[in-house]
Amino acid sequence: MAGEVDPWFSVLLRILLATLVFLPFLRPREITLPVALKLMAIGAVQLGLMYVFYYQSFLFLTVAEVLLFTVMTPIYVTLINDAFDRRFNRNFMLPTVIATAGAVAIRYNGVDSNFLLGFVMVQGANLCFAAGQVGYKRLLARHELEQKTIFGWFFIGALLVASICYLIFGNSEKLPTTNLQWGILIYLGTIASGLGYFAWNKGATLVNVGVLAVMNNLLIPTGILVNVLIWNRDADILRLNIGGATILFALVLNQWLSKRAKLAT
Numbered sequence: 001m002a003g004e005v006d007p008w009f010s011v012l013l014r015i016l017l018a019t020l021v022f023l024p025f026l027r028p029r030e031i032t033l034p035v036a037l038k039l040m041a042i043g044a045v046q047l048g049l050m051y052v053f054y055y056q057s058f059l060f061l062t063v064a065e066v067l068l069f070t071v072m073t074p075i076y077v078t079l080i081n082d083a084f085d086r087r088f089n090r091n092f093m094l095p096t097v098i099a100t101a102g103a104v105a106i107r108y109n110g111v112d113s114n115f116l117l118g119f120v121m122v123q124g125a126n127l128c129f130a131a132g133q134v135g136y137k138r139l140l141a142r143h144e145l146e147q148k149t150i151f152g153w154f155f156i157g158a159l160l161v162a163s164i165c166y167l168i169f170g171n172s173e174k175l176p177t178t179n180l181q182w183g184i185l186i187y188l189g190t191i192a193s194g195l196g197y198f199a200w201n202k203g204a205t206l207v208n209v210g211v212l213a214v215m216n217n218l219l220i221p222t223g224i225l226v227n228v229l230i231w232n233r234d235a236d237i238l239r240l241n242i243g244g245a246t247i248l249f250a251l252v253l254n255q256w257l258s259k260r261a262k263l264a265t
Contacts, residue, residue: 004174004177004181005174005175005176005181005185006170006171006172006173006174006175007055007056007058007059008055008162008165008166008169008170008171009166009170009171009172009174009175009176010055010185011048011051011052011055011162011165011166012159012162012163012165012166012170013185013189014051014185014188014189014192014193015047015048015051015155015158015159015162015189015193016159016162016189017185017186017189017190017193017194018047018155018158018189018190018193018194018197019152019155019156019158019159021190021194021195022148022151022152022154022155022194022198023152025148025149025151025152026149026150026152026153027146027149027150030145030146030149030150031145031149031150031153035139035143035145035150036150036153038135038139039136039139039150039151039153039154039157040153040154040156040157040160041135041157042132042135042136042139042154042157043132043153043154043155043156043157043158044157044158044160044161045128045131045132045135046128046129046131046132046133046135046136046154046158046197046201047132047154047155047157047158047193047197048157048158048159048160048161048162048165049124049128049161050125050128050129050132051125051158051162052161052162052165053121053122053124053125053128054066054121054122054125056121057069057118057121057122057125059118060117060118060121061118061119061121061122066118066122069118069119069122069123069126070122070125070126071100071104071217072100072123072126073126073129073130073213073216073217074096074099074100074130074213074214074216074217075093075096075097075100075213076126076127076130076131077096077130077133077134077209077212077213077216078093078096078209078210078213079093080130080131080134081134081138081209084134084138094253094257095210095213095214095250095253095257096210096213096214096250098246098247098249098250098253099213099214099216099217099218099246099247099250100217101246102217102242102243102245102246102247102249102250104243105239105242105243105246130216132201133200133201133204133212133216134209136154136201136204136205137201137204137205137209137212140205141205147198147201147202147205148198151198151201154197154201155194203215210257211255214247214250217247218247218248
């Protein structure tokens with residue numbers, strides 16, 4: 001829909017629908033104000049600001065280039081977590097770099113010369129998404145909360161950012177005009193954003209940072225497989241196998257390094 005539907009409206013509607021999915025589960029009395037504000041801040045960054053950068057990048061890059069540049073996210077996840085811990089964790093960084101190499105092997109198809117602004121946009125999105133994941137994981141590690149009843153705060157924070165951006169930059173003359181466009185946005189808001197981000201962030205609380213970083217790039221071969229098996233799109237199967245195997249190796253390596261570190265302590 002890039003170039004046809006106003007990206008600020010797309011972001012706003014997508015987050016609004018996700019918010020509505022979790023609003024009925026919200027239990028304001030079961031959470032303190034400081035924790036609610038932190039969840040809103042995490043949502044504002046991980047989802048609100050991330051979408052702002054991400055949707056704008058499609059105005060400057062092809063889909064293949066956007067996917068290629070997202071492979072840096074695992075490195076940001078590891079570095080941000082290390083910054084919070086005030087130490088450099090080589091055990092997490094090595095699998096992350098390997099997973100990034102695997103994702104590049106899958107997605108690299110060459111880039112145009114006029115890609116710099118788009119590249120910066122995607123890296124902004126990557127940083128926001130990585131910071132949100134790490135922040136959410138660390139916050140839930142300190143507070144025992146039922147995630148279903150507090151995740152609405154996450155989307156409320158993102159909705160505030162999206163609303164402000166639409167009011168300032170939005171173009172009401174470029175709203176969706178076809179049932180397909182409305183259908184895509186409804187799916188992205190309720191399923192991909194609503195249920196998807198809840199499942200992803202909850203999963204982030206159940207694994208170590210190394211696994212979380214690697215899984216950010218395991219999404220790439222998984223997405224391509226879905227594209228091939230369901231939508232019958234063409235794909236370079238050899239590159240997909242090589243890159244996917246590299247990412248899976250990074251995941252196994254992370255688990256082995258984590259166990260070895262625990263035994264050493």
